[in-house]
Amino acid sequence: MINLFHTFFTNPLIDSLVFLYNHVAFQDLGVAIILLTLIIRLALFPLFYKGFRNQTLLQKIQPEIEKIQQLHKHDREKQGLAMMELYRQHKVNPFSSFLIILIQLPILIGLYNVFLHPPAGLNNIFLGLVDLQSTNLLIVATATILQYFQGKLSLPKARAGQENSPSFKMARNMIFLGPLITVAVLYNLPSAIGLYWLATTIFSIGQQLYINKQLEKEDKNGTTATDNSKNS
Numbered sequence: 001m002i003n004l005f006h007t008f009f010t011n012p013l014i015d016s017l018v019f020l021y022n023h024v025a026f027q028d029l030g031v032a033i034i035l036l037t038l039i040i041r042l043a044l045f046p047l048f049y050k051g052f053r054n055q056t057l058l059q060k061i062q063p064e065i066e067k068i069q070q071l072h073k074h075d076r077e078k079q080g081l082a083m084m085e086l087y088r089q090h091k092v093n094p095f096s097s098f099l100i101i102l103i104q105l106p107i108l109i110g111l112y113n114v115f116l117h118p119p120a121g122l123n124n125i126f127l128g129l130v131d132l133q134s135t136n137l138l139i140v141a142t143a144t145i146l147q148y149f150q151g152k153l154s155l156p157k158a159r160a161g162q163e164n165s166p167s168f169k170m171a172r173n174m175i176f177l178g179p180l181i182t183v184a185v186l187y188n189l190p191s192a193i194g195l196y197w198l199a200t201t202i203f204s205i206g207q208q209l210y211i212n213k214q215l216e217k218e219d220k221n222g223t224t225a226t227d228n229s230k231n232s
Helices: 002-024 027-042 045-060 060-071 074-092 096-116 137-154 166-174 177-186 191-231
Strands: none
Touching: 002 027, 002 096, 027 045, 027 096, 027 191, 045 060, 045 096, 045 137, 045 191, 060 074, 096 191, 137 177, 137 191, 166 177, 177 191
């Protein structure tokens, strides 16, 4: 099983990293890591986009979920049917996040192995300044700050009276979970992994901005359509 994993995941990632290092990244391992991260995120963009969109929509419809839970708190069957209807109306798959994690997990493990133990003979100094084999607190701090910013972007705007709801408070507190995990994971690891984490977070921020704009357009179109139907 381990040999199969190396054959289909670790070895192709190593070959890709070495190719980028020798032919594109000017023999700078840090640049090669950023390029490889970008290629993987672009290849998995539809998957990540769907997951991020579902997560954002779930947070957005949380007040409606709470209403259903309260309305049918004594009837689990009606509650489940109402929840499925709500998900259908908003085109949300509540299980997509778990599926996406399962799909990308082998790739993440492979990348972790590659960046933790990069091939011998490569220049480990990023831009002539950062030793990628040692922890770099600047990279850790930058990744942590950007992780917090990404969390803020994923938090839906609070509607009237929603600021004090349990779900909104929980979502607001979860913003701090990402940065805490970032510090805990990266603090004692080589900055090669920190650089990958940082590049991934920057890509995720751009993706979240794009999703937020798309959802705003959908909201405006929905509002316009509703207004037009009322006027007619």
